[in-house]
Amino acid sequence: MELIYSEVQSVDKKAEILADLIDRRGSRRAFAEEIGIPPTTLQSMLTRGVGRASVDNVIKVCKALGISVEELEQMAAGKKDVFTLAAHHEGEEWTEEEMEEIERFKEFLRMKKKGKNDE
Template identity: 50%
Template sequence: MRKAKVLEKLIKESGYTVRAFAQKCGIPESTLYTILKNGVGRATMDNILTICRNLGIKVEDLERMAEGEVEESQPSYDELITVYTRSKKNLSQEEKMRLARIILEDDED
């Protein structure tokens, strides 16, 4: 159940409702709601991979976050580029701008 709570937190922090995030992922809202309510244990691996990919994390990161082993971190430049190239047709203008801001902030460091 801890993994579901982590997913729910990440979805909210990303500024999505359950409905909007399900649409972004291309999975039924009821499926996402069930995963968040009942846990990820019975969810298909495809759905978990899709959710994690759209949150910009790896399944392994979800495991670690659920165990409290790691703090959430900003994605690396390479991860941002990967997310962008895989989903650029599905990103809104606002999402593209968020990615650009993250990349530009990283350049200032």
């Protein structure tokens, strides 16, 4: 029973993350129209959970937000902080190589920060 609760909690977390990232961009309706899905479909995804949405729609939403489905999973699990990355780069198109470079730079800064804290 706890596994089911955990999965439901995770689904809600994914929808919450997506809603937050979309809301930072502006109107949910405009976002849905921009990516080519009905606004009602997007709203259903955000209220009923990502797990109930079609895979294609989840991919469209994530891609438009500049994150991968894997990053969404990691964020929902608390293993990755992509909020900052997505917020600072919204509206800009980044190639996969550029995103990897940004991630490497973020890791470099984390290590540098950790080094300062250890001193």
